[in-house]
Amino acid sequence: xxxxxxxxxxxxxxxxxxxxxxxxxxxxxxxxxxxxxxxxxxxxxxxxxxxxxxxxxxxxxxxxxxxxxxxxxxxxxxxxxxxxxxxxxxxxxxxxxxxxxxxxxxxxxxxxxxxxxxxxxxxxxxxxxxxxxxxxxxxxxxxxxxxxxxxxxxxxxxxxxxxxxxxxxxxxxxxxxxxxxxxxxxxxxxxxxxxx
Numbered sequence: 001x002x003x004x005x006x007x008x009x010x011x012x013x014x015x016x017x018x019x020x021x022x023x024x025x026x027x028x029x030x031x032x033x034x035x036x037x038x039x040x041x042x043x044x045x046x047x048x049x050x051x052x053x054x055x056x057x058x059x060x061x062x063x064x065x066x067x068x069x070x071x072x073x074x075x076x077x078x079x080x081x082x083x084x085x086x087x088x089x090x091x092x093x094x095x096x097x098x099x100x101x102x103x104x105x106x107x108x109x110x111x112x113x114x115x116x117x118x119x120x121x122x123x124x125x126x127x128x129x130x131x132x133x134x135x136x137x138x139x140x141x142x143x144x145x146x147x148x149x150x151x152x153x154x155x156x157x158x159x160x161x162x163x164x165x166x167x168x169x170x171x172x173x174x175x176x177x178x179x180x181x182x183x184x185x186x187x188x189x190x191x192x193x194x195x196x
């Protein structure tokens with residue numbers, strides 16, 4: 001069993017630590033700070049196909065995780081039917097939009113968001129980071145499209161530190177201001193992550 005210590009680490013460092021350790025089939029034992037950190041790690045490991053148990057050892061919280069064995073796929077000539085793809089639970093999708101330059105490409109972003117709006121499968125979460133938080137400002141021409149995506153069940157999250165730095169906190173017309181730990185919780189709980 002591989003033992004990791006997540007206690008005292010930031011949410012990003014914890015997820016990187018667990019992500020690097022979760023590459024094999026070896027069981028994991030992870031020391032965590034508390035229930036919030038445990039929930040973040042649990043969501044990530046669940047998405048990676050691990051069965052997860054939270055243990056309390058006299059006030060010290062541990063997560064033990066074992067990789068669930070893949071179910072064998074029957075041979076083509078087997079009498080057992082193979083389940084149809086549509087019978088499986090739908091995969092969740094998270095989209096991270098990050099504009100590291102001072103400005104985002106408004107033409108590209110408009111086409112991208114309109115394409116998401118028209119798509120049959122929509123992401124569960126859209127996280128706006130860096131200058132991309134400006135897209136959600138009430139005076140942005142793209143704010144209306146984000147509001148339509150929200151109306152169709154897409155969760156839009158704006159980085160609190162980026163919104164504050166760029167003066168968008170009070171001017172947000174769409175989405176919810178969230179700190180990075182909350183954003184990472186939502187994004188890493190998704191089965192698929194797309195970064196733009």
